[in-house]
Amino acid sequence: MSSTARTRAVGGVLVVGGLLAGLLLTGGADGAEAGRAAPDGLPHTGIEVSPGGCGRGWRHPRPGLQVFDLHNTSDTAAEVYLKNPADGSVHGEVEGIGPGTTRQLRVRLGRGAYAFMCLPDDAHAVTGPTVRIAGGGPPGPAAPPVTEHDLIPPALAYQKWVAKGLDGLVGRTGRLRDALADGDRAAAEDAWLSAHLAYERLGAAYGAFGDADGKINGTTAGLPDGVRDPAFTGFHRIEYGLWHGRSTASLRGPATALADAVKALRDDWAEARMEPADLGLRAHEILENTLQFELTGRTDYGSGSNLATARANLDGTRAVLARLRPLLVTRYHELPALERKLDRAQELLDGFRRDGHWTPLDRLDRRQRERTDAVLGDLVERLASVATLCDARRTV
Numbered sequence: 001m002s003s004t005a006r007t008r009a010v011g012g013v014l015v016v017g018g019l020l021a022g023l024l025l026t027g028g029a030d031g032a033e034a035g036r037a038a039p040d041g042l043p044h045t046g047i048e049v050s051p052g053g054c055g056r057g058w059r060h061p062r063p064g065l066q067v068f069d070l071h072n073t074s075d076t077a078a079e080v081y082l083k084n085p086a087d088g089s090v091h092g093e094v095e096g097i098g099p100g101t102t103r104q105l106r107v108r109l110g111r112g113a114y115a116f117m118c119l120p121d122d123a124h125a126v127t128g129p130t131v132r133i134a135g136g137g138p139p140g141p142a143a144p145p146v147t148e149h150d151l152i153p154p155a156l157a158y159q160k161w162v163a164k165g166l167d168g169l170v171g172r173t174g175r176l177r178d179a180l181a182d183g184d185r186a187a188a189e190d191a192w193l194s195a196h197l198a199y200e201r202l203g204a205a206y207g208a209f210g211d212a213d214g215k216i217n218g219t220t221a222g223l224p225d226g227v228r229d230p231a232f233t234g235f236h237r238i239e240y241g242l243w244h245g246r247s248t249a250s251l252r253g254p255a256t257a258l259a260d261a262v263k264a265l266r267d268d269w270a271e272a273r274m275e276p277a278d279l280g281l282r283a284h285e286i287l288e289n290t291l292q293f294e295l296t297g298r299t300d301y302g303s304g305s306n307l308a309t310a311r312a313n314l315d316g317t318r319a320v321l322a323r324l325r326p327l328l329v330t331r332y333h334e335l336p337a338l339e340r341k342l343d344r345a346q347e348l349l350d351g352f353r354r355d356g357h358w359t360p361l362d363r364l365d366r367r368q369r370e371r372t373d374a375v376l377g378d379l380v381e382r383l384a385s386v387a388t389l390c391d392a393r394r395t396v
Helices: 148-181 185-200 203-209 211-217 235-242 249-271 276-294 306-328 335-350 366-389
Strands: 044-049 064-072 078-083 090-097 102-109 112-120 131-133
Touching: 044 078, 044 112, 064 078, 064 090, 078 102, 090 102, 148 185, 148 203, 148 249, 148 276, 148 306, 185 211, 185 235, 185 249, 185 306, 203 211, 203 276, 203 306, 211 235, 211 249, 235 249, 276 306, 276 366, 306 335, 306 366, 335 366
Parallel strands: 044 064
Antiparallel strands: 064 102, 078 090, 078 112, 112 131
16 A cells, blocks of 8 residues: 555545644644634544544534544554444545644535544554434445455456456467468458457456566657667567568567467466456556557557557456446446446447548547547546445455
8 A cells, every 4th residue: 555645535425635734633623613714614623543532523513515634643654434333334534644644534424423433554443433413415425345355256257357368369469470470461460450459458457467568568668769679579569560661571570479478478377366456446547548548649659549449448447347346336326327438438439440440540630539538538537436446445
């Protein structure tokens, strides 16, 4: 876990964190009720974070949007959850509250029961007193915490899916190697696209591929000699050669190296272990990387296939979500909307493929570019909630 303080939006609840400069708590006093005006115009409540006084200071509960100033009076760092004490559903959380420091938890509350849970580093969790809010509207969204144990079954299921994908990838890179050996440029271009998209669909596994990912799908980023650098290998090396007039004979070596690297990855995958806690984050990162690299054209080495890659990344995102769905259906109320947005993005991207050919990114007009950026950007925003909900949490 990063030592940097992080805050999350749980189930759509707004949670904002940061240092609260100059706050002085005396016995866990409620800052707003003590007469200090908050610059943000919201009511503030000072809450103690410690094993012996977790949640102390919340004496006058109120509904609505508000800020809790979480002050760690202990000698060890801690994270804090605001939860429903009956079922453990989390309304908001703040991580990385160092000794003697304060972080803010901004949240909207309604009728119901609430309690703070303090989780000191290397110590058992402590739950503070239950506080009840009688007035106001219904409580905001909350989600039961996902533990690492919960994530093991979907991670194992995803690893099996990747194994099947690697089997298919071995065959596709073999066909690319053979087409180049035969000197058939048209067949090689078709085989290159088929193999590259098959690899791109495995997006959530890249972190477990290690150095193999750089050999298979690396770019010229950081290479001093660019496309002429000996370390420039894999799909994009072959792409550059195919679409920049290099002879098929000159690409036989890189294609053989690619096929060998893919086969080695496939053979090693049975011993690989994905980190279960990373699966939800990867669901978000796949399309985040699509926006950063594919929709900017940074990974185009001549084939003009960025939109095809974006479409493959969409498939990769769906593959992760399918394995996480049993956890999400009871936690993420916006899941049906997310699935509709995925369908919309798929329809949009499929529209850029005509007669078996994908429209190059630079052939899109301004309206098409803006719409594509907007649709994929909206998905990235929604998938951030999936990453948040599937971040493994402590419960003891």
